Amino acid sequence: xxxxxxxxxxxxxxxxxxxxxxxxxxxxxxxxxxxxxxxxxxxxxxxxxxxxxxxxxxxxxxxxxxxxxxxxxxxxxxxxxxxxxxxxxxxxxxxxxxxxxxxxxxxxxxxxxxxxxxxxxxxxxxxxxxxxxxxxxxxxxxxxxxxxxxxxxxxxxxxxxxxxxxxxxxxxxxxxxxxxxxxxxxxxxxxxxxxxxxxxxxxxxxxxxxxxxxxxxxxxxxxxxxxxxxxxxxxxxxxxxxxxxxxxxxxxxxxxxxxxxxxxxxxxxxxxxxxxxxxxxxxxxxxxxxxxxxxxxxxxxxxxxxxxxxxxxxxxxxxxxxxxxxxxxxxxxxxxxxxxxxxxxxxxxxxxxxxxxxxxxxx
Ligand SMILES: [Zn+2]
Numbered sequence: 001x002x003x004x005x006x007x008x009x010x011x012x013x014x015x016x017x018x019x020x021x022x023x024x025x026x027x028x029x030x031x032x033x034x035x036x037x038x039x040x041x042x043x044x045x046x047x048x049x050x051x052x053x054x055x056x057x058x059x060x061x062x063x064x065x066x067x068x069x070x071x072x073x074x075x076x077x078x079x080x081x082x083x084x085x086x087x088x089x090x091x092x093x094x095x096x097x098x099x100x101x102x103x104x105x106x107x108x109x110x111x112x113x114x115x116x117x118x119x120x121x122x123x124x125x126x127x128x129x130x131x132x133x134x135x136x137x138x139x140x141x142x143x144x145x146x147x148x149x150x151x152x153x154x155x156x157x158x159x160x161x162x163x164x165x166x167x168x169x170x171x172x173x174x175x176x177x178x179x180x181x182x183x184x185x186x187x188x189x190x191x192x193x194x195x196x197x198x199x200x201x202x203x204x205x206x207x208x209x210x211x212x213x214x215x216x217x218x219x220x221x222x223x224x225x226x227x228x229x230x231x232x233x234x235x236x237x238x239x240x241x242x243x244x245x246x247x248x249x250x251x252x253x254x255x256x257x258x259x260x261x262x263x264x265x266x267x268x269x270x271x272x273x274x275x276x277x278x279x280x281x282x283x284x285x286x287x288x289x290x291x292x293x294x295x296x297x298x299x300x301x302x303x304x305x306x307x308x309x310x311x312x313x314x315x316x317x318x319x320x321x322x323x324x325x326x327x328x329x330x331x332x333x334x335x336x337x338x339x340x341x342x343x344x345x346x347x348x349x350x351x352x353x354x355x356x357x358x359x360x361x362x363x
Contacts, residue, residue: 001094001122004066007036008129012037013180016290017287019133021045025088027058044070046079058343062082066094066126068106068119084113093119094126112130117239118133132288134181135308142281143288145182145309146298146359147175148327151317156295158324161194170350171313176203178311182211182290184281186242188297189217198229210235212286216275216297218244218267220251226258232340236260243275274306299330302339302359310341313355342346 014020015037023031023045035048040176041053046069050057069079069123083091083110091110096119097103107117127134135143149167150156157163179185179201187199192215199213213230215222220243226232230239239260252262265276268342281289291301301307312327333339344357 001064001066001092001126003034003136003298004064004094005122005129007034008041008066010036010175012122013182015042016132017136017285019067019130021065021067023049023063025049025053025057026062026064029062032057032061044079046083047077050082056125057086059087060089061087062090062092063088064092064121066129066339068093068095068097068103069110070097071102071105071109078109079332080109080113084110088115090116090118093117094128095123096120096127098127098130099137115189119121125240131309136287141278141284142184142286143309144278144291144301145306146291146301146307147178147309147311147313148292149175149313149315151315151319153320153324154317154327155319155321155324156326156327157337158319159321159325161312161325163325166317167313167315167352168350171315171352171354173204174349174354175313176201179211179279179290180206180209182288184289186216186289186291186293188293189215189222190224190297191293192217192228192230193225196228198233200235204269204279210238211290213239214242214289215239216242218247220247220255223251223254226254231255231258231260244273264354270300271306274304277305278306292298295326295329299328301326303331307359309356310359311354314353314355316351 004022004024007024008020010047011020018037018040021037021044021109023030023035033049033053035045035052039044046063046065049063063083069083071078097106107119110117119304132143148156151166156166180203185199191197201209222228222241230236237259240263241255241260242263242265247264247265255262265273267273340360341357343361344355347354
């Protein structure tokens with residue numbers, strides 16, 4: 001299963017809105033064929049592994065697959081049927097289908113066809129691989145993840161605004177890897193105007209990659225700065241400015257003429273604004289958004305209840321300055337209504353740490 005997970009990760013960030021899946025075939029204790037799902041519209045991992053075997057499996061062959069094989073006919077046909085038809089004797093599965101209406105169906109279909117099924121192997125790790133898919137398939141709305149990098153006392157910058165290099169190189173490389181996982185990235189006009197970020201993923205050994213880039217800018221302050229990276233680089237057509245429905249028409253036109261799309265959304269309340277944004281993403285088939293920004297921007301996402309997940313990189317440093325900038329601001333919380341992170345995961349990255357988990361909605 002660890003090998004199957006490695007295979008699945010080869011398509012890191014490439015399969016949206018489908019999950020990443022890895023599969024392999026074992027005969028007499030040896031791996032004889034491997035496969036993974038490369039992208040939406042192409043064959044599923046199980047079928048790729050069967051094709052790569054280039055012959056009929058031996059009578060006692062086992063297939064290992066990270067996700068429950070599909071039992072309904074999609075564009076490429078049901079994998080359960082293909083597995084049974086090929087004569088695979090046993091299937092070992094990682095995660096169940098996250099869609100309650102389908103979960104366990106694959107196992108039932110396989111068993112009816114006389115295939116032995118063993119499930120739940122490294123299930124947690126296999127499910128964690130597809131955070132975006134798991135959310136999208138159930139809710140049909142994008143998985144919105146907030147990212148911040150803080151000191152041990154939760155600050156992102158000094159009182160003078162210096163924020164560079166709070167975390168080290170390993171953590172920053174990990175941010176690039178997660179940016180590559182998401183089909184879209186979002187930030188605020190404040191961050192764009194202050195730091196002029198490229199909002200791309202730059203991983204060692206890979207070409208620079210650009211997701212859909214959202215700049216939240218209600219008053220269209222950025223329209224006066226067409227020299228910014230996001231408005232002037234080779235990917236400017238992947239930049240979308242998200243603004244208020246009542247934002248000045250002339251400023252919208254300036255951006256559109258420059259090849260930048262503008263989404264003008266209702267802003268009666270913060271919650272409405274973010275919900276309208278998520279609905280629009282769903283219409284555009286965008287299953288996940290990675291959100292970076294300062295304390296006000298992330299704080300308003302948190303407060304609106306529209307954010308689903310948090311990535312917090314933590315450096316072993318302490319500002320000990322009540323005026324240093326906090327990672328989240330704008331709420332009045334008591335002990336009774338604190339925001340919570342569920343199913344928290346912890347990872348060491350050099351001298352820094354990554355804490356990530358699901359935000360509890362409904363505060
Ligand atoms: Zn399938």
